[in-house]
Amino acid sequence: MMSHRFYEWLAMLAADNANLLNMALFGLFIVLTWEAIRLWPPSLQTWLRAGVLIIGGVCYVAFTALALYVLVAASL
Amino acid sequence: MSLLRRWPFTFWWLLVFEVGTLLRAWQLTGARMWYDEINTWWWASLPIERTIAATAADVHPPLFYLVEWASLRLFPAGTAPELAMRAPSLVLSVLALPLLFLICRALKVSNAVTLGATLIMALSPAQIYYAQEARMYALLQAEVLLALWAVLTRRWWLVALALTAMLYTHNYGIVYAAVLLCLAVGRDVMEDRTLPARAILIGFGVPLLAFVFWYGVLSHQVATVKETWWTQATGLGDFIGPFYGHVFFSSPMGMFIPICQIVAYGLAGFALFKAMQRVRTDCTGLMLAYLILAPMLLAVGIEAVYRPIYLTRALIGVAAPLYMLIAWAITDRVDVAKRAFAWGVFAPLLVVSLLSYYPAELQFKGWGYSGAGPVIDRLQPGDIVYHVNPGSLVQFHYDWQQADTPQYLAPNSPGSLGTLSTGTLQAMGVQQAALESLQWRRAFVVWNAGPNTSLSEDAEMQSLLDRYPHEQIDANELGWQYDVTDGGVWLVWH
Numbered sequence: 001m002m003s004h005r006f007y008e009w010l011a012m013l014a015a016d017n018a019n020l021l022n023m024a025l026f027g028l029f030i031v032l033t034w035e036a037i038r039l040w041p042p043s044l045q046t047w048l049r050a051g052v053l054i055i056g057g058v059c060y061v062a063f064t065a066l067a068l069y070v071l072v073a074a075s076l
Numbered sequence: 077m078s079l080l081r082r083w084p085f086t087f088w089w090l091l092v093f094e095v096g097t098l099l100r101a102w103q104l105t106g107a108r109m110w111y112d113e114i115n116t117w118w119w120a121s122l123p124i125e126r127t128i129a130a131t132a133a134d135v136h137p138p139l140f141y142l143v144e145w146a147s148l149r150l151f152p153a154g155t156a157p158e159l160a161m162r163a164p165s166l167v168l169s170v171l172a173l174p175l176l177f178l179i180c181r182a183l184k185v186s187n188a189v190t191l192g193a194t195l196i197m198a199l200s201p202a203q204i205y206y207a208q209e210a211r212m213y214a215l216l217q218a219e220v221l222l223a224l225w226a227v228l229t230r231r232w233w234l235v236a237l238a239l240t241a242m243l244y245t246h247n248y249g250i251v252y253a254a255v256l257l258c259l260a261v262g263r264d265v266m267e268d269r270t271l272p273a274r275a276i277l278i279g280f281g282v283p284l285l286a287f288v289f290w291y292g293v294l295s296h297q298v299a300t301v302k303e304t305w306w307t308q309a310t311g312l313g314d315f316i317g318p319f320y321g322h323v324f325f326s327s328p329m330g331m332f333i334p335i336c337q338i339v340a341y342g343l344a345g346f347a348l349f350k351a352m353q354r355v356r357t358d359c360t361g362l363m364l365a366y367l368i369l370a371p372m373l374l375a376v377g378i379e380a381v382y383r384p385i386y387l388t389r390a391l392i393g394v395a396a397p398l399y400m401l402i403a404w405a406i407t408d409r410v411d412v413a414k415r416a417f418a419w420g421v422f423a424p425l426l427v428v429s430l431l432s433y434y435p436a437e438l439q440f441k442g443w444g445y446s447g448a449g450p451v452i453d454r455l456q457p458g459d460i461v462y463h464v465n466p467g468s469l470v471q472f473h474y475d476w477q478q479a480d481t482p483q484y485l486a487p488n489s490p491g492s493l494g495t496l497s498t499g500t501l502q503a504m505g506v507q508q509a510a511l512e513s514l515q516w517r518r519a520f521v522v523w524n525a526g527p528n529t530s531l532s533e534d535a536e537m538q539s540l541l542d543r544y545p546h547e548q549i550d551a552n553e554l555g556w557q558y559d560v561t562d563g564g565v566w567l568v569w570h
Contacts, residue, residue, distance in 0.1 A: 001491060001530060001531040001532065002491070002493075002527075002528075002530055002531060003525070003529060003530065003531050003534055003562075004559070005525065005526065005527045005529065005559065005560050005561065005562060006527045006528065006529075008527065008559050008560050009527030009528075009560045010308065012560065013308055013314075014311070016313065016314075017311035017312070017313035017314050018311075018313060019313065019337075020313030020314065020316065020317055020320065020337065021311070021312050021313035021316075022313075023320075023334055023337035023338050023341055024313070024316050024319075024337070024341040024345075026338050026341075027337070027338040027339065027340070027341030027342030027343075027344075027345060028341060028342065028345040030338070030342050031342050031345045031346045031349065032345075035349070060335070060421065063331070063335050064332075064335065064424070064425075066331060067331035067332045067335060067428075068428070070331050
């Protein structure tokens with residue numbers, strides 16, 4: 001028989017597992033989106049790729065800047 | 077690119093190697109040793125037959141502990157245990173970089189891919205963590221890489237040597253040996269070559285024969301550990317965990333974690349996709365994908381018939397192929413702009429995770445309840461220290477300098493998971509006895525309860541406190557956001 005600590009730990013492991021899975025799906029979604037652009041008419045592909053790159057770039061920079069800010073703020 | 081071309085490849089590779097070496101050596105002794113490292117130190121400090129006995133009654137084969145046994149005696153007396161115990165891992169982790177280089181040469185990948193893979197390995201916080209840990213994972217990785225290079229270059233006696241060492245280092249050695257055997261056989265079948273049966277027999281038969289000395293011990297470990305093993309069933313997220321864990325590691329980087337995870341999984345997914353796409357023209361990606369996925373799948377297969385064994389750290393043998401696959405996917409036959417884009421997304425995150433590694437490691441290894449401080453402050457002649465489980469006893473071994481004060485351990489509580497066995501405790505020279513059978517006036521009762529501590533131990537502890545007058549002098553409050561730890565230190569008297 002295990003204590004409540006064991007079941008709290010299982011909940012922690014399940015949360016980690018779900019989190020890893022969500023992020024993996026998100027990462028794969030981005031890769032597949034990029035690859036799926038090949039299926040669109042050639043005239044649209046350049047615009048779609050530019051759109052994905054701009055949105056992705058803005059999100060990446062914004063998220064990284066925010067994360068850096070939090071990291072620096074936490075260390076002060 | 078012009079900057080890269082101005083100096084020869086060897087210059088850049090040596091520069092990356094140098095940076096990787098310095099990063100592994102920096103702060104080597106900065107963090108305190110954690111529970112598993114203290115056990116390594118304790119076992120390595122015993123006479124050699126007791127080192128082997130302690131290992132045999134635990135869960136691992138003995139080679140790494142023998143390396144540590146030798147390391148402890150090679151360093152002058154008085155050397156900090158952190159240095160003597162972590163030095164072998166540091167050397168082996170540094171050695172992994174040239175081994176990676178040799179494998180890249182054997183696979184005939186370009187200089188750019190070789191440089192990229194070495195860069196990822198040099199900067200990965202996961203690699204630096206294992207380089208600075210007194211555990212067997214840097215040794216296991218070096219052995220896997222040596223065996224892989226020997227298989228690729230058909231050096232069969234070297235295969236035999238590396239696999240024998242691997243089997244005696246970690247039980248996952250069996251997984252890697254099976255994967256490398258299939259690679260050796262499969263490659264010749266695909267290339268329509270006659271199977272070099274004698275060579276395969278040397279490379280893979282000799283290690284099996286050499287392992288015969290430990291096979292009986294392994295069978296006993298497998299049978300006894302099955303009921304008290306602590307890992308839990310592998311979910312899909314855990315299964316793909318090595319793609320993230322071996323690149324960015326799991327240091328507490330706050331908001332960087334999701335972005336690193338997305339990039340790690342995106343890169344791994346893209347690299348595997350490209351490996352499948354290129355399979356008709358270039359088998360490099362396929363072979364690397366096999367070296368990554370086969371050990372992971374085999375571990376899950378063993379889990380299906382035995383019990384949960386899947387551990388990201390034991391899958392360190394897939395790390396180098398993962399670095400090569402990622403470097404290959406974003407470099408090989410990729411035009412300069414796309415290459416710059418991919419490295420531009422990936423490299424800054426790698427650097428940030430590396431920078432956050434050092435403070436995170438101090439925090440991680442500092443985690444673990446000792447309780448030695450409050451005891452030392454109140455110690456009087458004639459006092460004894462009584463540990464309810466081995467957790468605090470091992471921590472005391474590191475923090476405790478009061479050799480004259482007797483320490484005892486309660487007899488093993490049934491139902492607790494992952495605790496040291498009676499055989500290991502005997503080899504360590506631990507005195508196990510019930511508190512009522514001992515002579516004492518004042519006793520410090522130390523109880524360190526984690527998630528794997530059973531209810532029977534909670535009940536034993538409560539019953540002990542019901543029998544004697546007591547005062548709690550310290551509490552274990554290391555529960556993160558979850559309430560996963562309990563316990564503290566009680567001063568108990570007759």
